[in-house]
Amino acid sequence: MSVESRAQTVYLRWRYRDRPLPRIELGVGAWLPGWLIRVAAAAALLGLVWVALRVATDGGGGDVPPVDEGVRRGDTGDESPLRLFGAVLVVGLTLWMALWPGLGVCLTAGGVVVITLMFVPLVPGIGLAVWLYMVWRMGWWAARCQWRAKVQWRALAVSLARDLGVVALTLAVGLVAVAAAARGGGLTHAWGVVSLLVGGAALVALAWWVHRLASTPRPPTPPRP
């Protein structure tokens, strides 16, 4: 085939390309596009991990020392490998959340943040904990909507109301912890008691739920076409 005929074929293929199939119109009321949820989740995760790493390495004041400078610099005395690792971690988790949101990225990001919380003071740590929870919830929403999906604003609002309630409870617990820390002494002991109580109740609930899940017969799943 000559060059001219090949170019003509390419031009004709572009000119007479297939039109995309029409879309179904769906009336859900006020809605947000799915890509916005995914972008917001990725942006929130990016901010969370970056801030957590920055606060952990630079320190936020108080009596919690940041990551030791010797650890940061390592044997070579150069901080750049650690910064590079941090950058790769941030970018990787952000892309993971944007492209394949789900439980995996939430668990990974949660693990990273919880480790960094070891080097973060109490007050910014409470903020990071709340931020982590919001990222977890946004990840749940992002995992269930495609880029072109329609997310009903009413569904978001109802879920947001519940999430704000959880955030309020978390802030209340945090305030209790801050107040205990301000009093001084016995913080670890008091916090240990609180953790035991809350954790114990959650374990009981989890065990009961798993028992019900195992004992309740599930309807058969339809065969795949």
Place this chain on the structure above:
Amino acid sequence: MAQAVFGLGCLAFGLFSGRPVAAIAGVPLVAAFLWAWVAQGSGSGPGSGSGGVTVTEVAAGAADGDRAAVPDGVGSAGKVRGLVEVAGMASGVGATSGSAVVRLRVAAPGHRPVEALVVPGRPVEAAFTSWRTGRQGSFRVDCGPSGPFGLTELPVQRVAAPDRLVLPQAGVLRRVPVPNRLRGLSGARRSTRRGEGMDLQDIDLLGPGVRRIDWRTTAKRSPDLAQVYARRTLASAEAAGVLVIDSRDDLGPDLHTWTGLRPARVDEAASLDLARHAAASVARALIAAGDRVGFTDLGRRRRTLPAAAGQRHLRRVLYALALAEPRDREEDLVSSQSLHVLESLALAAPGGEVMPKVRPPAVTAGAIVYLFTTLVDDEPMHLVRAWLETGHRVVVVDTLPPVRPVAERNLRLAWRIVTLERAGRVQALRAHGVPVVRWAAEGQAELLDAAARAAERGRSMTSTGGGVR
């Protein structure tokens, strides 16, 4: 569950490491789990309760809020609306804690599916546009309900609205050609024979078989009543037409769909849709004029619909038109004339195959035949010749839609061959005095009107003129 386990892990980690900040990270996750568990209720397990989903097609033209379902699954071409209703889940997941979240995926034939995350309990309106007629699919909905905080995920439910039978819309035609000879002694048309009708033929002396005395003419010409004059009228008659649909293939504007391997788009009419529309329009015009209409489908060996008149019969004809469709797609792949055309371009055509012959259907004596076909093969020519030889008047309606240009050289060449062959057939038909009306072009009503006038001129030249002898 992973959320709760991670939260417990954070609490334990904070407890054993002596870092309250790490434990606080687990508080919201555990709190959300406890909240969802309480909201679910003590009497139900995570697998119980089901958000029932139903999808209903709404009648065309229904106002907002009107949920009248389409009767008997019969729809119309154009915008198709439906309502997707997801009931709140049972036993407290949705009822006591507020709404859960439902993931919907709505699909329809020939359309890109759309996904949405909604709250159950309020119907969701869906709509798509389809210009296809005959048997068509409708909405299909996949529904995946979730509990609060995503604690529970119920199995995906798949429901589909019943298939629709889309009747063709009949257009308005002024006049359509009628048979050369009208039959019967009653009807809405004027016959050329003498009989009991409303149209005056002439005024002659009173004689046998003449009953209506014209006293005015008698008083003028024979005041003494020596001779009595009477009016002679023309009988009324009716016309009979037979609609013959060539449903052996259904060709769309896209040449890539002619082999049957790729489905035709639903937002553009194919040849069978044009044929149904044309046949419905002609049937409506004939029945409105008081004539009788019959129907035959070339593609299927079915008993023909006998000619009859009236609005109920028109409805019967529309249903028969909607049910006329090509046979199974695999058979179409073997016997489709479009594939025969592509085989002519050396696409591995086995030699010696005989295309199935189409036997001319029985046509009422004296009826006019309307043949709706795409003229991509020679079978319509044989049929027209057979009908002309038996003295029937034939009108051929070309139902091939405008074909879009393609980029592939072999397809362009194939289409050029098809175009030349069709032009030859049209020319041959017109040479035999058979009018050919292209339905996809503008002005098809005017063409039929012109053919009707030409037919009337031909008929009036053989009839006797009116006057006084």
